[in-house]
Amino acid sequence: MTDIQQTPADMGDLRVRAIGIEKSFGDNHVLRGIDFEAAAGTTTVLIGPSGSGKTTILRSLNVLDRPDRGTVQIDHVAVDFTTLPPKGGVARQQIAKLRAQSGMVFQSHNLFPHKTVLENVLEGPVQVQKRPQEEAVAEARDLLEQVGLSAKADQYPFQLSGGQQQRVGIARALALKPRVVLFDEPTSALDPELVGEVLSVIKDLVTEGWTTVLVTHEIRFAEQVADQVLFLDGGVVVERGTSAQVIGDPQEDRTKQFLTRILDPA
Numbered sequence: 001m002t003d004i005q006q007t008p009a010d011m012g013d014l015r016v017r018a019i020g021i022e023k024s025f026g027d028n029h030v031l032r033g034i035d036f037e038a039a040a041g042t043t044t045v046l047i048g049p050s051g052s053g054k055t056t057i058l059r060s061l062n063v064l065d066r067p068d069r070g071t072v073q074i075d076h077v078a079v080d081f082t083t084l085p086p087k088g089g090v091a092r093q094q095i096a097k098l099r100a101q102s103g104m105v106f107q108s109h110n111l112f113p114h115k116t117v118l119e120n121v122l123e124g125p126v127q128v129q130k131r132p133q134e135e136a137v138a139e140a141r142d143l144l145e146q147v148g149l150s151a152k153a154d155q156y157p158f159q160l161s162g163g164q165q166q167r168v169g170i171a172r173a174l175a176l177k178p179r180v181v182l183f184d185e186p187t188s189a190l191d192p193e194l195v196g197e198v199l200s201v202i203k204d205l206v207t208e209g210w211t212t213v214l215v216t217h218e219i220r221f222a223e224q225v226a227d228q229v230l231f232l233d234g235g236v237v238v239e240r241g242t243s244a245q246v247i248g249d250p251q252e253d254r255t256k257q258f259l260t261r262i263l264d265p266a
């Protein structure tokens with residue numbers, strides 16, 4: 001690992017940098033060299049057809065999947081997977097350090113059913129990060145307020161709607177104070193009437209200056225929040241730019257076809 005904290009100029013305003021990420025599952029070459037950069041406080045939206053590798057990119061940034069090649073850097077922590085030893089203490093340590101830089105919000109919340117909402121948010125800070133209980137509770141309550149769930153702190157997940165559960169999932173990810181928040185289709189498992197409340201929470205986070213990478217099929221929402229949009233197909237970035245460029249005025253046929261299908265499903 002290159003820990004370049006001592007040379008912050010190298011990253012400047014950059015918060016996330018992926019260089020040449022490649023990943024195969026068996027014979028399936030899923031990511032074929034993914035490069036992108038995201039500045040601090042910006043929102044990067046990944047769009048593309050099912051199977052194009054969007055989830056695998058997020059899982060590579062969070063090292064839930066280990067890239068075969070390439071470098072992932074989040075803030076001052078960089079790991080070069082091309083040269084990282086396949087196993088052993090050093091590899092484990094570097095992966096743990098990089099993983100701690102990001103927080104993931106999944107398609108469906110996986111809340112602990114036997115814990116209250118507050119306990120679910122506290123799990124990471126208290127059990128994993130060993131932070132002082134009192135401080136963690138105060139912060140968890142702030143986060144619940146931020147996602148509009150103060151009143152639900154002592155309830156159990158089964159007492160919440162899907163949208164509320166997903167908002168708890170977001171509070172859980174934020175509780176670990178990640179340097180970037182990764183959202184993988186955070187609304188696609190929700191009933192349509194619950195989508196808006198979750199998007200509105202995400203929009204608030206973006207406005208507050210969180211750095212986010214978001215996979216979504218909510219193209220109109222992407223247009224509102226994205227600082228950059230990457231269109232993926234077949235494990236490569238086919239087209240990238242601002243939302244006005246990629247969504248408003250796509251240049252590549254594959255992008256045009258995808259957007260037509262998704263915006264105008266007939």
Ligand SMILES: Nc1ncnc2c1ncn2[C@@H]1O[C@H](COP(=O)(O)OP(=O)(O)O)[C@@H](O)[C@H]1O
Nearest residue numbers: 025028030048049050051052053054055056057
């Ligand atoms: N754990 C895995 N094992 C085997 N194949 C996988 C695994 N995860 C993803 N894939 C394959 O990688 C490809 C890209 O998947 P994914 O990143 O989930 O795409 P997307 O999120 O864009 O739909 C798909 O062909 C998928 O079947």
Ligand SMILES: [Mg+2]
Nearest residue numbers: 054055056184
């Ligand atoms: Mg996916």
